[in-house]
Amino acid sequence: MKNILVTGAVGQIGSELVEKLREKYGNNSVIAAGHKTQPTEGMRKAGPFEFVNILDKEALEKFIVKYNIGTFYHMSSILSAVGEQKPQLAFQVNILGLYNVLEIGLKYKLEKIIIPSSIAVFGPETPRDNTPNETILLPTTMYGITKVTGELLGNYYFRRFGLDVRGLRLPGIISYKTLPGGGTTDYAVEIYYEAIKHKKYTCFVRENTVLPMMYMPDCVKAIIDLADVPLSKLKHHTDFNVTAMSFSAGELADSIKEIIPEFTCEYKPDFRQAIADSWPKSLDDSAAREEWGWKPEYDLPKMTKDMIEKLSPKLKA
Numbered sequence: 001m002k003n004i005l006v007t008g009a010v011g012q013i014g015s016e017l018v019e020k021l022r023e024k025y026g027n028n029s030v031i032a033a034g035h036k037t038q039p040t041e042g043m044r045k046a047g048p049f050e051f052v053n054i055l056d057k058e059a060l061e062k063f064i065v066k067y068n069i070g071t072f073y074h075m076s077s078i079l080s081a082v083g084e085q086k087p088q089l090a091f092q093v094n095i096l097g098l099y100n101v102l103e104i105g106l107k108y109k110l111e112k113i114i115i116p117s118s119i120a121v122f123g124p125e126t127p128r129d130n131t132p133n134e135t136i137l138l139p140t141t142m143y144g145i146t147k148v149t150g151e152l153l154g155n156y157y158f159r160r161f162g163l164d165v166r167g168l169r170l171p172g173i174i175s176y177k178t179l180p181g182g183g184t185t186d187y188a189v190e191i192y193y194e195a196i197k198h199k200k201y202t203c204f205v206r207e208n209t210v211l212p213m214m215y216m217p218d219c220v221k222a223i224i225d226l227a228d229v230p231l232s233k234l235k236h237h238t239d240f241n242v243t244a245m246s247f248s249a250g251e252l253a254d255s256i257k258e259i260i261p262e263f264t265c266e267y268k269p270d271f272r273q274a275i276a277d278s279w280p281k282s283l284d285d286s287a288a289r290e291e292w293g294w295k296p297e298y299d300l301p302k303m304t305k306d307m308i309e310k311l312s313p314k315l316k317a
């Protein structure tokens, strides 16, 4: 079997995806690639790690040859909030970087490329409740524009060249191992850290802001399950809606209060409110359920319990 490459390996999702893939395929079969941030000692010791710039196509090609890569999990991306502050950078990393990955996929006949998409592909004109898989994609953020482009290009490379590109529209992802960086849904992670450390949090979206969300174990499972399903089962390729739960910022705070009764939350919306308001409240993910058996395990109470249990010792240490 050829090896697996994960870019964005030091990021929120990448770091946990690498761990799971190494458990499944063996430490040395999974090559972790970061951009600038140092990996944890655990990641570096467990298996191969290298720095690579997704915009440096030549370096990336050398990497593919050196490690005999067959499957490429392309996790590096600029998220929505940073993307609004640095739209040119988001365009370069998310579109030019992705184009490099697709072209390398063709040149080196990669077996499979997995590129996550996002709920950011939707926009204000999209129906916001139980948003269908096939619907209006008119995002207002640069991040969303790059993700729609990624979906369309991935589907094009599959139809036109037979390159097996797969992707799923991830909602807000909540986790306790690695912090997210620069997304609109980051409040749903920060709130747990602040609740444990200071018993209070100032949330940057309104109390009644509802978004689709997912706990990291479900997210990693979704990505690997989609990658593993036989190609013949897929009718969609790069654009599966996936969700696990939807809640308002207020409901999230209430679920934490059940365990930490002294916790208080204030709401001071900033520029990220407009981004959140342009995204769906809930998603219809029946295509993912039908085509590759998607089924999440965690709901809000179960996730909150686990987050607080896992984070408390870590933050006290």
Ligand code: SER
Binding pocket: 079, 080, 081, 117, 118, 119, 120, 143, 170, 171, 172, 173, 182, 183, 184, 185, 186
């Ligand atoms: N979590 C991402 C963001 O907020 C959504 O894909 O940017």
